[in-house]
Amino acid sequence: MEYRRLAEAFYRIESTTKRIAMTDYLSDLIRQTPPDLIGKVVYLIQGKLYPDFVGIEIGMAEKLAVRSVSIATELSIEEISEDLGRTGDIGDTAFQELQKAAPEVREPLLVSDVYSMLDTIAKTAGPGSVEAKVNMLAELLKRATPLEAKYIARTVTRKLRLGVADMTILDALAIVYGGGRQSRPIIERAYNITSDLGMVAEGLAEGGLEAVKKFHVTVGKPIRPMLAERLKTPEEIMARTGGECVAEYKYDGERVQIHKRGSEVTLFSRRIENITKQYPDVVELAKATIRADTAIIEAEIVALDPETGENRPFQELMRRRRKYGIEEMAKEFPALIFYFDCVYADGRDLTELSFPERRKILGQIVTTTDRARFVEFSIVDSVNALEEFFEQAVQQGTEGVICKAVGPESIYQAGSRGWLWIKYKREYRSEMADTVDLVVVGAYYGRGRRAGVYGSLLMAIYLPESDTFRTITRLGAGFTDKDLAELPKMLEEYRIESRHPRVETKERPDVWFVPGLVLEVIGAEITLSPLHTAGLNMFRSGSGLAIRFPRFTSRYRFDKAPEDATTEQEIIDMYTSRIRKVAS
Ligand code: ATP
Secondary structure: OEHHHHHHHHHHHHHOOOHHHHHHHHHHHHHHOOHHHHHHHHHHHOOOOOOHHHOOOOOOOHHHHHHHHHHHHOOOHHHHHHHHHHHOOHHHHHHHHHHHOOOOOOOOOEHHHHHHHHHHHHHOOOOOHHHHHHHHHHHHHHOOOHHHHHHHHHHHOOOOOOOOOHHHHHHHHHHHHOOOHHHHHHHHHHHHHHOOHHHHHHHHHHHHHHHHHOOOOOOOOOOOOOEEEEOOOHHHHHHHOOOOEEEEEEOOOEEEEEEEEOOEEEEEOOOOOEOHHHOHHHHHHHHHHEOOOEEEEEEEEEEEOOOOOOEOOHHHHHOOOOOOOHHHHHHHOOEEEEEEEEEEEOOEEOOOOOHHHHHHHHHHHEOOOOOEEEOOEEEEOOHHHHHHHHHHHHHOOOOEEEEEOOOOOOOOOOOOEEEEEEEEEHHHHOOOOOOEEEEEEEEEEOOHHHOOOEEEEEEEEEEOOOOEEEEEEEEOEOOOHHHHHHHHHHHHOOEEOOOOOOEEOOOOOOEEEOOOOEEEEEOOEEEEEOOOOOOOOOOOOOOEEEEEOOEEEEEEOOOOOHHHOOEHHHHHHHHHHHHHHHHO
16 A cells, blocks of 8 residues: 555645544545554554553654655755744645655555665664664655655654544444444454454454454453542432442542553553553552552552642653653652553453442552552441441542442443543532543733744534534733743644634634643533533523633543543533532
């Protein structure tokens, strides 16, 4: 298969503002792809070579790609840099500069060539590797058409930005291999328990739906986490859980999925990244306390203050997410593990067992120590008991509790936010119940004291049904001077020329972004507003919902993907329960 086909499909996907068209172009591309290449093509669509959890990234610096374009076009580095200054995009620069060069008759570039060259670039390390990477990329660009060069240059610098969500790829796979969208749940399940879209696509291409039905949980392949719904009163929670549940502390830490095989331990984040290197102390604790030979265990890790013995807040733990100085950070912010679930043990997939059964097995395969414990929990069967336990949890400095169903239906639902787990947080008692996680989709330039930085950010919620983002507020408060100075740099990698097709808004910000960065926000209340598209026409024709007086809580949710942001339904629920409260 020629890479040209991929480049043309990317061009079409990028040029459309309609999500349906995006799915169509994607389906066409998948249909044209031979089965033995489908896995690779799916990763390339995502701008990757492997699923994230493998941890092999292309990530060549833009500066180096400039050198490769210069070699390929025989133009000076200065000329290329100057052009890049104008376009702001290495793909566009590669496209333009290659187009200027006299067209040659070239051997067509194959997908397999591009993939294997990018793979070699990604894996080349050590002394002399920089030169080698620059030259390899230059060779590849020399063989490429301008359009191909555009997407190769973007892929290699991790700026492909097609904005195709995993769910859109699942839709396209269902259409091409599953006989239509109705097969999506089967395909989605396979994805939820493997987190590997390429592998799911390969399975489908080779053996159809039957093959992916046989997928099961495996050590080394992270599963997509089960998530909690939210309710605001203990009464509602007890009614939902049928009068009995297990309430657990909701620790303010980072979720980890611990995979153990023999003496090998791997850690995955909530976003399914491999974070093993960041937490060497957690790896050691897990090795010392998990007795099963093979296991997948879920836990919350929390930063400990070694002087006071108290838990520290989430932001401090996030400081351990870095590339350098890991050992020093581990000393300064040692981690505590709180085990809470187990989905695989000694060769057995436990996802279909009830929560009490899984907890029993967890109890059998883990030995606890001071630094590795089970979450605090209580079996509650009344509103009073739940309130009491919640007070205790809050006093201990946690965010609140998570109430978990205990009946036979309480299986582990990978990748889904459902009512089997319900969170009840301390903020729910303030005016606007909960904090929300919003995605930055645009920005407005600042004036006066904020000249030169962004004055406010355009924030959006997520709609899983259409895989789009709708705006809900302009966020300008809660930022420190340091935040304001850093935000433009942080957002640079998401910057695009015009509105992203997945963003639905009436606003016209000065700068647009690919939905990427997630911020935690608290507001005074949710009101009807003609300015925003969240919940548009749900409550009043022409009006949507807006968050009034939003403030950034200082939490950058790097642990969340844009698709993990607060959903439109959650906002609608928050709004309607407030109206109910006011009415009663
Ligand atoms: P939030 O933004 O409120 O942390 P979330 O979207 O990350 O929520 P939810 O499933 O809604 O995820 O809430 C559960 C989260 O709470 C988990 O992802 C996990 O990080 C954390 N957590 C803390 N303690 C527990 C526990 N005992 N059981 C499950 N999750 C827990």
